[in-house]
Amino acid sequence: MNPEWLTGRLCAGHGVASGTSKESPYPDGTIRMQFPVFKGLGLDLSSCYFGTLNLDFAPLEVSLTNPDHLFEKVQWTELHPPETFSFWRVEIKTTEIEVVSGWIYYPHPETKERHWQPPTTVELLAPHLSGVDPGCTISLRDQRRRIKLVDTIRLRARLLEFLKFRVLASQQTFFEADALMNRRQWLSTMFPEALQLSELDLDLVWTQARSLYTES
Template identity: 45%
Template sequence: MLTRDTRDWQFVDGLVKPGHQVASGLAANSPYPAGTIAMQTPFFKTLGMDLSGYYQGTLNVSIAPKEFKILQPEFTFRQVKWSPEHAAEDFSFSICLVIFNGLPRPGLIYYPHPETKLDHFQDPHTLEVITVKLAGINYFDYLQLGLNPEAIELISSQ
């Protein structure tokens, strides 16, 4: 798993909220029964990003009232053709820390670039997070994210 020096984190509180459930394949009407993350994982591995130790889905974490801007993510993959059903997409990842119930866990901010994404867009307050399976996590639970300030800018939207 990817890790980062703890001295450089910027911390933000977040609320786990329901998502589209397409990343995990749990959506009833998903055209991707295994989930998009499981389908994308082999492509990312070929490009140097191994997601095999992480849960094959995303946590949708609202950091409202803050918004975010992707600056210089640690990894960006362009024109990834992971599905025969639609055009290639661009993806960025930034190493993060997920703190739930006082326990820090490794994670990644998963950012499918909206300009190349077909659908299932997130609001500007929501970060998609890939992490290990978190026992006991539920919708509307609070957690804290440690973000790389060189990769992600937090913006006050009030």
Template identity: 50%
Template sequence: MAEPPIRWIQGQRVEGHGVASGRDPGSPYPAGTISLQSPRFAEQGLDLSDCFAGTLNLSLAPLELRSEHPDHCFERLAWTDRHPPETFRFWRVLVRHGDCAPQAGWIYQPDPDTKLCHDQPAAVVEVLAPFLPGLEPGASISLGVDPERLWTIDGARLRARLLEFFKFRVLAAQDTFFRDFRVPHSGALDPSQLRAWLQTAWPEALALSDRDLRLCCERAWQLYGP
């Protein structure tokens, strides 16, 4: 079976919260969250023993990473008693710095819908890899990815254009505009129904996440609704 093609995505190292590695003196996890989570991942079939027990934070700004079909997905993993279980997704990647040979690593993606604190900016990707010495903030790092499962978008531009796209429709229809996209009784926005409409109305917006779509709808309602 042929290996999938590799696309290289350029990023820059940025400082993280220091919670994953335990560097933050105010963290409730002195050993670091990765050290606590890794044994649970190993139980589920993912061995991270060759990786540094902390995340490498890469900014892809102004781009944002989009992903599907992870190599591993651990749903509602209970790894601490300090907050409810979290969902984690992993993608195998290559990590390249300067003239050094690429090393195998993982994109580490806690699901933002289950992560209660320490949210990352939309343009930042967390990576687990062997220790790479001499990486100062701003250092250039490349990720070798499967482009069928990992790709980048200009999220800020798409969100701004979607908000503008909503503007005159909300002004014209007012409270009836979002009615067809809401769940009966609860009134919550149903992203699947909104996506079905966008497929015909403006398919470019489908590159945005469900979370982005919800936030754009809420913002449009605040700005232009009754």
């Protein structure tokens, strides 16, 4: 059974990747500058347009795992510290008859100084596509099923409820034990769905559980 198409809405970007922003320090666009660097690392993106498509799935957040390529601490300009990039090969569909191959382009936010994307948005690299404007819908599909859309607010609430009776029964010893055990390892057995949450989201839930369910 083929994986499902995930449909989002095209939104306007910062104009830095393409170089269209007048405030950008990269008049040629960051993508044009980065392509030769990525090619030297083994990823040829010459079939792609010098810019990104920003696809938004709000209110759902995008969870990505196991990239096809991971390039760490890439020095692509003197104007920015080295960045880490991940890429996922995907199919991109703009109409029922137009399907092209492209990439999810993910500059890791922890190595990025500015122009971050919200967790509901992915940036796509693709051949030049006609008839796409902000507000139109675009679908993508990953044959390896590494892309998940997560209702983060609801999942955090469910995890908090799951922790409730465990914390009430154990009080602070629950958190002491948690410090000794890898949290994700524990969740993989007890509540594997929560592994879709980021470390920041897990920290928020743990903090809430401590505040709500332990005696002061």
